[in-house]
Amino acid sequence: MLVEAPGASAQAVTGISQALTQAGATISGQVQLQNKFFDSSPTTRAQLGQLAQRYSPAGALLRGSQQAQASEAMAKAILTRDGPGQPVAGVRDATSTALLNGLGAGGFVTDSGRPDARATLAVMVSPQSPLVTNSANQELVSLAQQLNLAGQGTVVAGTVAGSGPGSAIDIMRNGGRAGHLSSVDDADRVIGQIVVAQALYNQLRRISGSYGALSSASAGGPSPAPTPSASPTASPLASTGTVRPGKS
16 A cells, blocks of 8 residues: 655655566555645544544544544554454455545545555655644654554655655654654665665564665665565565465
């Protein structure tokens, strides 16, 4: 699943999509967050919270602010761990569809593909410049954390120019909120787009890292880098067949 923040680089999104596809991943859908999702006005927040409460998937324990509740509900509507007692990846359900339709009708998101057919992995593409308020950037990190909890792994990808002070990636790396998330700060470059796919593969192995070109990154990419599969039909990110390690 690709989740795009307002102002995400179209070049980065396209390049990441191509890198994931070449790595063997199936991109089931895209969700584009709108600025209204981060609006702090009481009326907007109340509307967002009502949608989350009304259409929250089974098992969602919504807590915190209305935006936090919506982040948790949406993450569980578009992702799954695909294990025992979990929704089956690739299978649509009425509750997820209703939530996404409600968020779309409310002007909070737009989507394409089949985001209600839950994926197991996510890439969240951050804005080319930080969101207007610090609280909005904090909320973007919270959404990334919810995506990571709902699925088998999440990578936050940004551009070099958009991953500096005040950005979601900066908050993750320097605010103690990285957790088991991975981040890539140069996804506007081909090498960064390749690293996004490598980092997502490593998320399946519960290995996370801060990668890219900025001084806040711990390395340019995973080390050792993932190696190609011996079989051309069994890519590390493939989501078809009886062995299904991940689906983005």
